[in-house]
Every structure is written in structure tokens, then in C-alpha cells.
Amino acid sequence: MTYYNILGHHTVVINTQKVASELLDRRGAKYQDRPRFVLFEELGWGLTLTFLPFGNRFKLHRSSLQTNFTKSSVVNYQPIQEDEVRKAVARLLDKPDNSEFIMRRFATAVVLRIGFGVNIESDDDPYIRISADAGAATGEGGDPGASLVDHMPILRHVPSFLNFSVPLRHARRMRWAIKRLHDVPFAAVMKEFHAGKANPSFAHTLLTKYHDNEKKGVENKLEIRDIQGMSAAVFIAGSNTTLATLRVALFNLINNLHVLEKARNELDRVVGHDRLPSLADRPKLKYLEYIVEETTRWRPLSPVGIPHKSIEDDIYEGMYIPKGTLVYYNTYAFSKDASVYQDPDKFEPERFIPVKEGGRGEPYLSGPFGFGRRICVGRHLAHASVVSMLATIISTMDISAPLGKDGKPTKQVLECSTGLSSHPADFEMTFAPRSEKAVALLREAAQGSE
Numbered sequence: 001m002t003y004y005n006i007l008g009h010h011t012v013v014i015n016t017q018k019v020a021s022e023l024l025d026r027r028g029a030k031y032q033d034r035p036r037f038v039l040f041e042e043l044g045w046g047l048t049l050t051f052l053p054f055g056n057r058f059k060l061h062r063s064s065l066q067t068n069f070t071k072s073s074v075v076n077y078q079p080i081q082e083d084e085v086r087k088a089v090a091r092l093l094d095k096p097d098n099s100e101f102i103m104r105r106f107a108t109a110v111v112l113r114i115g116f117g118v119n120i121e122s123d124d125d126p127y128i129r130i131s132a133d134a135g136a137a138t139g140e141g142g143d144p145g146a147s148l149v150d151h152m153p154i155l156r157h158v159p160s161f162l163n164f165s166v167p168l169r170h171a172r173r174m175r176w177a178i179k180r181l182h183d184v185p186f187a188a189v190m191k192e193f194h195a196g197k198a199n200p201s202f203a204h205t206l207l208t209k210y211h212d213n214e215k216k217g218v219e220n221k222l223e224i225r226d227i228q229g230m231s232a233a234v235f236i237a238g239s240n241t242t243l244a245t246l247r248v249a250l251f252n253l254i255n256n257l258h259v260l261e262k263a264r265n266e267l268d269r270v271v272g273h274d275r276l277p278s279l280a281d282r283p284k285l286k287y288l289e290y291i292v293e294e295t296t297r298w299r300p301l302s303p304v305g306i307p308h309k310s311i312e313d314d315i316y317e318g319m320y321i322p323k324g325t326l327v328y329y330n331t332y333a334f335s336k337d338a339s340v341y342q343d344p345d346k347f348e349p350e351r352f353i354p355v356k357e358g359g360r361g362e363p364y365l366s367g368p369f370g371f372g373r374r375i376c377v378g379r380h381l382a383h384a385s386v387v388s389m390l391a392t393i394i395s396t397m398d399i400s401a402p403l404g405k406d407g408k409p410t411k412q413v414l415e416c417s418t419g420l421s422s423h424p425a426d427f428e429m430t431f432a433p434r435s436e437k438a439v440a441l442l443r444e445a446a447q448g449s450e
């Protein structure tokens with residue numbers, strides 16, 4: 001654990017999983033606050049759970065979101081995920097060079113349907129742009145809570161002509177992107193809701209409850225703007241993160257062909273060739289599960305996490321941690337801890353095979369989805385999206401890095417951005433259908449959904 005005093009703010013960075021689990025999980029009640037993210041406020045993030053401080057509003061948002069995205073409730077979203085996966089992989093048949101965009105459209109479509117009941121109709125659909133713009137605006141805002149204005153909120157009032165802070169200028173310039181993300185899908189769902197035509201969705205469920213309460217004269221704890229903020233949280237927190245995880249997984253599959261082959265053998269054994277994989281197969285796809293876990297270990301997307309803040313004094317192994325301390329968790333360091341992970345830079349899903357099955361039994365990484373009372377509410381949904389997409393691609397497509405002049409796959413390099421979450425830059429890969437049967441299954445599934 002490292003301590004810093006940044007402009008009078010006590011700040012701690014946790015560097016091992018053991019300490020993170022002890023403080024943020026076991027003593028999680030003490031560490032469930034967030035610092036003020038002044039830069040993100042300036043960007044326009046207001047009633048978004050991720051940035052809400054501990055208090056009544058936090059509890060209401062957290063419990064609404066958590067209830068709708070538990071391990072058992074996300075099963076209700078599986079038909080949406082599978083439908084979007086199959087349409088996306090069918091699109092890859094026609095546009096194999098457009099995989100980054102197709103994955104982006106997929107990741108956006110899933111959270112948009114679940115959050116707002118809104119469908120993405122075409123590649124030009126404005127929602128894809130809205131999600132990408134808001135993701136870029138937030139991602140490029142730097143590490144959360146780490147800019148000067150976060151530590152000296154007074155700077156927020158500096159007039160633009162005196163504003164030399166790059167992050168603050170970025171926040172003011174990009175406010176429109178966050179506003180659009182909040183306003184456009186919510187306006188669509190409100191319009192449909194009042195016309196009595198809205199599709200079932202997270203926003204729809206909360207709006208129905210809100211109006212039922214109004215009719216019965218029961219006090220509404222949530223305001224309409226809370227429902228708007230929570231739905232926007234699903235949209236933004238779920239799209240770019242799922243996209244990035246998928247890209248990191250695909251990168252590692254094409255660079256580790258023996259892993260790809262093992263996963264394919266498993267899918268062929270469990271699913272066969274006469275149907276597409278479904279999420280019901282998941283319990284039998286153990287190796288694929290390890291691949292997803294290894295993806296989030298190999299490159300955790302939020303390298304130092306989103307900071308928590310303590311709400312009481314604490315003592316850990318003789319160290320005094322005063323109330324109000326900012327706590328970062330260095331997931332990147334956890335993932336590279338050679339005392340826990342043998343050869344940590346290597347992409348090796350086998351590392352998780354339990355000892356009793358002849359493996360090394362290394363633990364799944366804790367931290368890619370955060371900790372304790374702030375752990376990511378969408379983790380079960382995200383996992384299912386990634387598993388479903390990888391299963392369908394591996395089962396129906398041949399994937400590879402482009403071949404070089406020597407006929408061998410070229411070596412691809414993965415560059416990742418920094419900031420709130422790290423995103424992989426584009427890399428090249430090829431997709432080709434594995435068989436006529438695979439093409440037929442994909443086309444049939446995609447047509448059936450139109």
C-alpha cells in the first residue's frame with residue numbers, strides 16, 4: 001500500500017489483491033464513498049451511480065441497478081444478447097474488414113435495448129455515434145479524480161480565456177456529448193412510454209413504477225431525473241467496456257492459436273455443427289470461461305480502478321487510514337503480481353485450472369470489476385455478452401491475424417489508452433466463415449430476428 005498526500009488529500013494506492021479484499025470487500029462499508037469528480041461533473045455527469053457520493057441517493061440508485069442486474073435477473077436479458085450476437089456475427093460475413101465497428105454496434109445495441117428498449121436500425125444509427133462520443137469524452141478525461149480541478153474545485157469557476165488546464169478545457173468542449181447521451185435515448189423512451197408503446201426495458205420498468213406510485217398517491221423516492229441518470233449509467237458503463245473486453249480477447253485469440261484451437265474443440269464437443277452456441281451451454285464451456293477471466297486479468301480495463309473514499313477512520317496492520325482518504329486499487333499491479341500469477345504477461349487461460357484437475361489453480365483476478373459496495377453492477381451482464389460473442393465467433397468463423405508475405409500470421413501489437421478505462425487501439429484481423437453450414441445458421445438466425 002502506498003500513501004500520498006496530494007494537495008492536502010490523503011490518498012492511498014493498494015497494490016495487492018490481499019489488501020484490496022481486506023479493505024474494500026471485507027471492510028467495504030467503510031470504503032463505499034466516492035471522492036468528488038469535479039472534472040466529470042464539469043463534463044456533465046451528474047446523477048450517475050459511478051460518480052455518486054455515499055448517501056441516500058447512492059443507496060437508491062445502487063439498489064435499483066443491482067436488483068435489475070443480479071446473476072439471476074440477467075438471465076432475462078439473454079435473448080437480447082443472443083439475438084444481437086447472431087446479427088453481429090452475420091454482419092461479419094458480409095463485412096469482415098469492419099469488425100471493430102460491428103463489435104461497437106453490438107455492444108451499444110445490447111445496453112441500449114436493455115436500458116431503454118431502443119433498437120439500433122442501421123450502421124448510420126445516431127446512437128452508435130452518441131455512445132462513441134460519450135465514451136471518448138469520458139475516457140479522455142484522464143484518470144478519475146486525478147486532475148488538478150478534482151483537488152482544487154475552485155478552479156472550475158475559472159473563465160474560459162484564463163483556463164490553461166487541458167482536462168478542464170476538454171471537459172467544457174465535450175459537455176455536449178454527455179448531454180446527448182442523457183437526453184436522446186431518454187426522450188425516445190419517454191415519448192413511447194406516454195404513447196403506451198414502449199418496449200420493456202430498465203427505464204420502462206422504473207417509469208412504470210413511478211407512474212403507478214403517482215396514481216396510488218405513494219411517494220416516489222426516485223425523481224424522473226434519477227431514472228434518466230440510472231439508464232444513462234447502463235448505456236455508458238456497459239458499451240465501451242464490453243467492446244474493449246471483446247477486442248482484447250480477440251487480440252489474444254489470434255496471437256495464441258493454440259488457445260483458439262482448444263476453445264474451438266470445446267465448442268465443437270459441446271455444441272456440435274448443427275446449431276449456434278447459446279448461453280445455456282455456458283456451464284459446459286469451462287475453457288471459454290477461463291479465456292474470459294484471462295482476458296480481464298491480462299489487461300484490466302480500469303488499471304487503477306475508480307477510487308473509493310473512506311467514511312470512517314480505520315487501522316490496517318498498524319497503519320492509520322483517516323476518514324476521507326481516497327483509495328485507488330492498482331488492478332494492473334495485481335494482475336502482474338508474479339507471486340500470484342506465473343509468467344503474468346503470458347495469455348494463459350490454463351492458469352486457472354484447479355489443482356485437483358492437474359492445473360496450477362491460480363485465482364481469478366479480483367479488481368477488473370472493482371470491489372465491495374461499489375463493485376460493478378453490470379459484471380454479470382458484461383460477462384454473458386462476452387462469452388456469447390466469443391462462443392459464436394469461435395464456433396462459426398476462422399479468425400486470424402492477416403497473413404504476411406511468408407504466409408504466416410503477422411504479429412499484431414495491442415496499444416491501450418489510459419484514463420477512466422483503457423481501450424485497445426485498432427489492430428488487424430481477418431474473419432472467414434468456417435463452413436457453409438455455419439453461414440446458413442448465421443443467416444437464418446439474423447433473418448429470424450429482423
Ligand code: HEM
Pocket residue numbers: 049050051052062065069233234235237238239241242245301302305306307308367368369370371372373374375376377378379381382383
Ligand atoms: C467488461 C465490462 C465492464 C467492466 C470491465 C466494468 C468495470 C467496472 C469498474 C472497474 C467499476 C468500478 C467499481 C468500483 O469502484 O469498485 C464499475 C462500476 C460500474 N459499472 Fe461496470 N464494467 C463493465 C460493464 C458494465 C455494464 C454492462 C454495466 C451496465 C449495467 C456497468 C455498470 C456499472 C455501474 C453503474 C458502476 C458504478 C457502481 C458504483 O459506483 O456503485 N458496467 N464497472
